[in-house]
Amino acid sequence: xxxxxxxxxxxxxxxxxxxxxxxxxxxxxxxxxxxxxxxxxxxxxxxxxxxxxxxxxxxxxxxxxxxxxxxxxxxxxxxxxxxxxxxxxxxxxxxxxxxxxxxxxxxxxxxxxxxxxxxxxxxxxxxx
Numbered sequence: 001x002x003x004x005x006x007x008x009x010x011x012x013x014x015x016x017x018x019x020x021x022x023x024x025x026x027x028x029x030x031x032x033x034x035x036x037x038x039x040x041x042x043x044x045x046x047x048x049x050x051x052x053x054x055x056x057x058x059x060x061x062x063x064x065x066x067x068x069x070x071x072x073x074x075x076x077x078x079x080x081x082x083x084x085x086x087x088x089x090x091x092x093x094x095x096x097x098x099x100x101x102x103x104x105x106x107x108x109x110x111x112x113x114x115x116x117x118x119x120x121x122x123x124x125x126x127x128x
Contacts, residue, residue, distance in 0.1 A: 001068070001076040007047055010040075011073065014053060014066040021061055 003011060013020055013028045020028070026040045044064050047053045055062045078093075086092035097103075103111070 001052070001073060002080065003052075003073065003077065006035075006043055007052070010043060010047065011052065011066060011068075011070075014064060015070045019056075019063045019065040021063055025064070 009029060010025055013025055017024070022037060022041045022044060025044065026035060026037050029035050029040065044053060044055075044062075048055060048064075048067075051067055053064045054067045055064045057063075082088060082090055082093050086096065
C-alpha cells in the first residue's frame with residue numbers, strides 16, 4: 001500500500017476522528033494546505049476505490065471511515081521501504097536509522113528493550 005502525502009494526511013484525520021465528512025477533512029487539512037472541497041472529495045473517492053476508506057450516507061452527506069488501520073498501513077509502508085530502499089533487509093533499515101539519526105541514550109535503551117522483547121516472543125513461538 002502506497003500513501004502519498006495528501007492521502008496520508010487524510011488517513012491521519014480519519015484515524016484520529018473515526019469518521020469525517022469531506023468538509024471536516026477539508027477544514028482539518030486547511031491548517032496545512034489550502035485545498036478545494038472538490039479536490040478533497042476526489043481524493044477520498046479515489047482512496048475508496050483503492051480500499052483505503054469506506055463511506056456511509058446520511059441525508060446525502062458522505063461520512064468517510066478508514067478501511068485500514070494505522071498499524072496495518074504502517075507495516076505495509078515500512079515493508080515497501082525495506083523492499084525498495086534496503087534490498088529487503090530489515091537489518092539494513094535499522095542500521096541506517098542508527099547511523100543517520102541522532103538517537104539519545106534513552107531511545108537506544110528503548111530499542112534494546114524492544115529487541116529483547118521481540119526475541120523472547122520469537123523463542124516462545126519457536127518452542128510451540
